[in-house]
Amino acid sequence: xxxxxxxxxxxxxxxxxxxxxxxxxxxxxxxxxxxxxxxxxxxxxxxxxxxxxxxxxxxxxxxxxxxxxxxxxxxxxxxxxxxxxxxxxxxxxxxxxxxxxxxxxxxxxxxxxxxxxxxxxxxxxxxxxxxxxxxxxxxxxxxxxxxxxxxxxxxxxxxxxxxxxxxxxxxxxxxxxxxxxxxxxxxxxxxxxxxxxxxxxxxxxxxxxxxxxxxxxxxx
Numbered sequence: 001x002x003x004x005x006x007x008x009x010x011x012x013x014x015x016x017x018x019x020x021x022x023x024x025x026x027x028x029x030x031x032x033x034x035x036x037x038x039x040x041x042x043x044x045x046x047x048x049x050x051x052x053x054x055x056x057x058x059x060x061x062x063x064x065x066x067x068x069x070x071x072x073x074x075x076x077x078x079x080x081x082x083x084x085x086x087x088x089x090x091x092x093x094x095x096x097x098x099x100x101x102x103x104x105x106x107x108x109x110x111x112x113x114x115x116x117x118x119x120x121x122x123x124x125x126x127x128x129x130x131x132x133x134x135x136x137x138x139x140x141x142x143x144x145x146x147x148x149x150x151x152x153x154x155x156x157x158x159x160x161x162x163x164x165x166x167x168x169x170x171x172x173x174x175x176x177x178x179x180x181x182x183x184x185x186x187x188x189x190x191x192x193x194x195x196x197x198x199x200x201x202x203x204x205x206x207x208x209x210x211x212x213x214x215x216x217x218x219x220x
Contacts, residue, residue: 020098052093056068088125112134112217133158135160162209
């Protein structure tokens with residue numbers, strides 16, 4: 001499988017870790033690029049941020065309009081049909097990006113798998129279907145797209161997990177994120193949960209909390 005185009009930013013000359021961060025529906029790899037300076041990471045922590053572009057595909061919920069999407073959105077109903085094939089295909093893309101970071105000299109244990117909204121759903125799914133140990137999982141304003149994936153998973157439950165959501169999110173109700181976090185806790189993960197007075201977005205307080213979490217992950 002060919003790798004997607006990516007936007008990449010390094011915070012130092014020789015990165016010792018990587019953060020692969022997937023954007024949400026209709027956005028692209030540039031979407032979270034501006035967050036890097038806002039994280040105010042210390043000079044001693046050199047990271048490579050990799051922001052891949054999702055493939056362009058028709059999205060059923062948007063009247064079949066083609067846009068960047070990690071998988072098709074058929075319904076917003078939690079009990080509605082889910083594009084499991086598309087989810088797993090994008091998880092394979094993410095796994096290929098993880099392998100490339102290893103080839104570039106970054107150990108898997110130094111890579112954070114991250115995503116916002118639809119990208120966060122792929123991040124969670126990828127972690128659950130892998131038996132490898134990553135540095136952490138950062139899942140923002142998102143949900144568990146395939147709940148049954150927690151039933152028989154081989155993932156390392158010692159993985160640090162950060163999940164955050166807006167209390168007034170009109171796109172993905174916070175209840176979806178909270179239920180997904182609870183499902184991960186039931187599966188054995190220790191989830192650090194945060195919620196904020198915002199909609200489907202990222203707020204300054206959240207960035208501060210993400211910074212602290214990243215510092216704790218890479219200090220371990």
